[in-house]
Amino acid sequence: xxxxxxxxxxxxxxxxxxxxxxxxxxxxxxxxxxxxxxxxxxxxxxxxxxxxxxxxxxxxxxxxxxxxxxxxxxxxxxxxxxxxxxxxxxxxxxxxxxxxxxxxxxxxxxxxxxxxxxxxxxxxxxxxxxxxxxxxxxxxxxxxxxxxxxxxxxxxxxxxxxxxxxxxxxxxxxxxxxxxxxxxxxxxxxxxxxxxxxxxxxxxxxxxxxxxxxxxxxxxxxxxxxxxxxxxxxxxxxxxxxxxxxxxxxxxxxxxxxxxxxxxxxxxxxxxxxxxxxxxxxxxxxxxxxxxxxxxxxxxxxxxxxxx
Amino acid sequence: xxxxxxxxxxxxxxxxxxxxxxxxxxxxxxxxxxxxxxxxxxxxxxxxxxxxxxxxxxxxxxxxxxxxxxxxxxxxxxxxxxxxxxxxxxxxxxxxxxxxxxxxxxxxxxxxxxxxxxxxxxxxxxxxxxxxxxxxxxxxxxxxxxxxxxxxxxxxxxxxxxxxxxxxxxxxxxxxxxxxxxxxxxxxxxxxxxxxxxxxxxxxxxxxxxxxxxxxxxxxxxxxxxxxxxxxxxxxxxxxxxxxxxxxxxxxxxxxxxxxxxxxxxxxxxxxxxxxxxxxxxxxxxxxxxxxxxxxxxxxxxxxxxxxxxxxxxxxxxxxxxxxxxxxxxxxxxxxxxxxxxxxxxxxxxxxxxxxxxxxxxxxxxxxxxxxxxxxxxxxxxxxxxxxxxxxxxxxxxxxxxxxxxxxxxxxxxxxxxxxxxxxxxxxxxxxxxxxxxxxxxxxxxxxxxx
Ligand SMILES: [Zn+2]
Ligand SMILES: [Zn+2]
Ligand SMILES: [Zn+2]
Ligand SMILES: [Zn+2]
Ligand SMILES: [Zn+2]
Numbered sequence: 001x002x003x004x005x006x007x008x009x010x011x012x013x014x015x016x017x018x019x020x021x022x023x024x025x026x027x028x029x030x031x032x033x034x035x036x037x038x039x040x041x042x043x044x045x046x047x048x049x050x051x052x053x054x055x056x057x058x059x060x061x062x063x064x065x066x067x068x069x070x071x072x073x074x075x076x077x078x079x080x081x082x083x084x085x086x087x088x089x090x091x092x093x094x095x096x097x098x099x100x101x102x103x104x105x106x107x108x109x110x111x112x113x114x115x116x117x118x119x120x121x122x123x124x125x126x127x128x129x130x131x132x133x134x135x136x137x138x139x140x141x142x143x144x145x146x147x148x149x150x151x152x153x154x155x156x157x158x159x160x161x162x163x164x165x166x167x168x169x170x171x172x173x174x175x176x177x178x179x180x181x182x183x184x185x186x187x188x189x190x191x192x193x194x195x196x197x198x199x200x201x202x203x204x205x206x207x208x209x210x211x212x213x214x215x216x217x218x219x220x221x222x223x224x225x226x227x228x229x230x231x232x233x234x235x236x237x238x239x240x241x242x243x244x245x246x247x248x249x250x251x252x253x254x255x256x257x258x259x260x261x262x263x264x265x266x267x268x269x270x271x272x273x274x275x276x277x278x279x280x281x282x283x284x285x286x287x288x289x290x291x292x293x294x295x296x297x298x299x300x301x302x303x304x305x306x307x308x
Numbered sequence: 309x310x311x312x313x314x315x316x317x318x319x320x321x322x323x324x325x326x327x328x329x330x331x332x333x334x335x336x337x338x339x340x341x342x343x344x345x346x347x348x349x350x351x352x353x354x355x356x357x358x359x360x361x362x363x364x365x366x367x368x369x370x371x372x373x374x375x376x377x378x379x380x381x382x383x384x385x386x387x388x389x390x391x392x393x394x395x396x397x398x399x400x401x402x403x404x405x406x407x408x409x410x411x412x413x414x415x416x417x418x419x420x421x422x423x424x425x426x427x428x429x430x431x432x433x434x435x436x437x438x439x440x441x442x443x444x445x446x447x448x449x450x451x452x453x454x455x456x457x458x459x460x461x462x463x464x465x466x467x468x469x470x471x472x473x474x475x476x477x478x479x480x481x482x483x484x485x486x487x488x489x490x491x492x493x494x495x496x497x498x499x500x501x502x503x504x505x506x507x508x509x510x511x512x513x514x515x516x517x518x519x520x521x522x523x524x525x526x527x528x529x530x531x532x533x534x535x536x537x538x539x540x541x542x543x544x545x546x547x548x549x550x551x552x553x554x555x556x557x558x559x560x561x562x563x564x565x566x567x568x569x570x571x572x573x574x575x576x577x578x579x580x581x582x583x584x585x586x587x588x589x590x591x592x593x594x595x596x597x598x599x600x601x602x603x604x605x606x607x608x609x610x611x612x613x614x615x616x617x618x619x620x621x622x623x624x625x626x627x628x629x630x631x632x633x634x635x636x637x638x639x640x641x642x643x644x645x646x647x648x649x650x651x652x653x654x655x656x657x658x659x660x661x662x663x664x665x666x667x668x669x670x671x672x673x674x675x676x677x678x679x680x681x682x683x684x685x686x687x688x689x690x691x692x693x694x695x696x697x698x699x700x701x702x703x704x705x706x707x708x709x710x711x712x713x714x715x716x717x718x719x720x721x722x723x724x725x726x727x728x729x730x731x732x733x734x735x736x737x738x739x740x741x742x743x744x745x746x747x748x749x750x751x752x753x754x755x756x757x758x759x
């Protein structure tokens with residue numbers, strides 16, 4: 001019995017860090033000389049310190065716990081760190097590998113990532129590619145789970161923790177939803193911690209659909225406290241804890257024509273695109289809704305529909 | 309692993325032509341496969357984990373990719389997203405034959421359960437109903453409805469076979485229930501057919517004509533052999549007809565119908581459907597109200613945006629004002645059909661070696677091993693074989709045409725079948741925007757990404 005639960009208490013945690021430089025000036029508009037003392041403020045250094053403590057704590061809970069850290073900037077994403085046991089191609093490799101130091105690797109690779117970003121673009125205000133980070137994380141999890149299954153072992157319970165700071169990027173809507181559904185199908189729990197001042201509908205829906213926890217901490221400077229009390233424990237233990245309850249989820253859709261959030265609208269019966277008013281022709285699939293003869297499907301304007 | 313004799317009892321008067329009843333069984337038995345000659349274990353080898361796999365697994369991977377490619381090519385076709393599907397299950401005596409193991413009935417039931425779940429996973433706004441053919445009559449098992457578990461429960465209670473199959477009776481029942489659906493819905497019938505004959509009260513061609521007139525697409529998956537009337541049905545109604553070669557092929561054929569079918573001109577009158585996006589109420593005392601048509605006092609539920617009535621679950625139509633209520637994830641679930649991931653192209657082994665050589669040269673300058681060219685962009689698996697160790701071979705390696713990232717075979721399948729996002733392109737997407745706002749060339753930045 002005890003052995004059984006020991007086996008099950010293994011987690012595979014993929015942490016998505018939104019870490020581009022523009023974020024920190026956005027989060028702390030009034031730059032303070034001693035900003036780190038102010039509990040509402042969070043600087044990149046403070047953020048990394050707290051996240052690294054969290055990672056080390058998580059790893060020390062069980063030597064079978066595995067971590068992957070994916071850094072996301074506005075231009076690229078990069079896997080900053082993975083537990084050695086996660087990447088070893090043969091599953092019989094010794095899982096107790098003491099040589100790797102997550103803190104050093106994360107910092108070193110993050111420096112490379114940020115330098116890369118600086119080199120590529122000056123516009124750091126772009127939100128990071130959440131969909132890209134989620135997709136890479138899910139690929140990693142998929143590989144880990146399927147190779148564990150092929151080796152006849154039960155894999156560690158996978159989950160994703162998003163630490164996001166910038167508001168939702170509406171042009172990523174479909175890609176993010178695709179990732180959420182993929183996570184749902186492979187029973188991956190998505191947790192989210194929103195660092196910015198506004199709520200994130202993407203992350204709210206992601207946590208709701210996959211059974212994760214969504215949190216927007218009031219005191220960002222005390223991030224570590226939130227991380228340790230809410231996201232560190234094993235998924236099964238959550239049912240015994242008093243955790244933050246969601247205040248309803250906004251399932252309103254946004255129309256494809258103006259990106260307005262609507263609670264009643266018109267849906268094209270062919271492609272299920274959403275419009276806020278009665279239109280004669282679907283701009284996505286080109287279907288005419290009048291009785292006029294159909295025109296051949298107009299070329300899809302994916303960009304125009306989702307970027308504005 | 310010794311080949312077992314078929315578990316179907318051979319009738320005692322096996323070659324006795326006197327009894328017509330037995331004769332028919334004997335006819336069917338003639339289609340039984342001869343497993344005695346089937347030495348399937350010789351075509352297997354063990355890999356490094358002790359898994360069994362076919363000798364030419366690369367060829368198998370290629371074949372599977374080929375199917376993905378053709379699926380991606382047809383993705384630009386418009387599809388019927390709001391479907392009303394009647395499934396007709398053949399429970400005549402032919403379905404108790406054991407040429408599929410343990411018998412056709414058990415295989416059909418298992419596959420059908422999986423199909424029902426997958427159907428609602430892919431078509432959350434669609435409806436499904438079950439009809440069974442048994443003893444020459446057709447019986448409506450479930451009405452057209454949205455909940456998968458109700459169908460599966462009913463199906464499990466009805467699994468015994470006997471008598472003849474009647475296509476005409478079954479089609480009449482199916483067409484009858486498809487009569488009252490909204491004009492924009494796609495009417496479909498899927499028949500799982502085990503028998504080699506149909507025993508009808510009238511002319512079965514009348515049913516073909518009726519189906520054609522009402523724009524009902526009839527698709528059939530046979531588990532025995534091709535039957536002319538099935539071919540006529542599917543040809544006239546522009547459906548698909550497939551004959552299962554074995555259990556796995558049967559599952560593949562049935563599951564292919566979970567994807568929305570291409571929408572043909574004149575199939576349905578396309579229209580804009582008014583829908584409401586209901587708000588999820590919080591659980592607890594704040595959210596307590598009378599919910600649903602039964603007026604049960606409860607918490608949670610969803611609020612109709614038009615009349616503020618509360619409903620229990622989505623999707624449904626409001627019991628007060630009739631508005632179709634959905635949540636935006638219901639719609640978003642099918643958007644990957646509209647914007648599919650392009651098929652990746654295979655990278656030849658020689659090119660991989662070159663890529664690897666290049667990566668090793670640069671790896672000194674770059675401490676991080678990832679993005680180094682020879683690892684899978686999704687799961688970071690090493691893609692090139694080290695030395696002559698063929699057991700480490702991972703198989704086909706592919707490259708995304710858009711973002712030029714390399715992927716292993718497992719990730720390729722995962723991306724196209726489950727994820728529906730290319731991780732490389734998703735990272736590039738915002739990348740491109742940033743690049744464009746800088747007035748930079750997109751190709752330039754793509755190159756920078758690679759080195
Ligand atoms: Zn609009
Ligand atoms: Zn449309
Ligand atoms: Zn209503
Ligand atoms: Zn891979
Ligand atoms: Zn790509």
